[in-house]
Amino acid sequence: MPTPFAQPLTVSLPDGRRLGLTRYGNPAHPAVIFHHGYASSGLSVPPCAALLAELQLQVLAPDRPGAGHSDVDENLTLDSFAADVLGAVDALQVPGRLGVAGWSAGGLHGLALAARYPGRVASLHLLSTILPFGDPAAYEDFTMGWKTIRYANEYLPALGRLAFAEISEEWQEKPDASIDKFLRLIFGPPEQVVGFEPANRLLLRDAAVQGFTHEGQGVYFDSRAICQPLPFSLAAVQASTTIWHGTADTIWPPESLHYLTERIPQARINLLPGEGHMLYLRHWAAILRQARAEMG
Known part of the structure; x- marks a missing residue:
C-alpha cells in the first residue's frame, strides 16, 4: 500500500x-522523476515527507507500462516511455526543469528522458544502474550471467513471457515468500537478509507486487525494451549526471x-564503499x- x-x-x-504515477510531496513544487527498477513500480520510493517539504520538492514515480495502474504497451521502447513521462509531466503542469533519477534498470529510462528532452532535464542521477543490453560496446563488460539473460531475451522470448506470467502469479499469491527469495538473491546468505530493515522489505514487496500485475506482461515488454539498441546517443545527455554505485554491488559490478x-559529457561517479545494489x-x-541543488 502507498505510504x-x-x-x-x-x-x-x-x-x-493510462499511465499510473505516484506523487510524493506538494504538486506546486518542482519534481524529481523517479524511474523504478526492473519488475517493480512507483511504490519503491522511500518515505521522505519531511525532507520533501524542507526541500520544496515533489517526487513523481511513474509505473512503466504493465506495472501498477499503467496499461500494457506491447510497443514499449526507451523512447516511447520517455514521451509518455513527459506527456504526463505536462498534463500535471509540473513547474520548472526536472530532476531525474533511475534505479537499476530504471537508469536506462532516466537516460532516455535526459537524452531526448535535454532542455527539460536539469539533473540526472543513475542509482546502481545497469548498462544498455543492446549496445555491443556495453555487452563486452557484461558478466556471464547477464550475457545469458541477454541471449535468452533475444532468442527465447516466448519462454520468457511464460516465465514472467508464472512469476507474476507467485508474487500475487505469495508476496512474502517472493520478497524473501528476492532479498536472498540480492544479499546472499540468510543472516544478511535478516539484517535488512523491515520497512524496506515491505516497501520493496509492495512495489514488486504492483510491478507484476497484468500477468507479468509489463516486465516482459520492459525486458524487450532494454535489450534493444539505444535509440539515442549518450552524448545527447546534457544534464549534470551523477552515477551512484556501491563497491559491493554484486548485481552490477x-x-x-x-x-x-566515456560517453556522457557531464558524468561523474560517486562510488560508495561497502554499498550494494x-x-x-x-x-x-x-x-x-x-x-x-542542481535544479536551482
Missing part, C-alpha cells in the same frame, strides 16, 4: 492508454561504469538534496 504521503495518479495518454563516463534506500536523502 500516507503518497498520492496515486492516472494520466490519459494520446493513444488512449562497478568496473563497467567507464562505459558511461540497494544503496538508494540508504542514501535517498543525499540524492534528493543534490538533485534539488
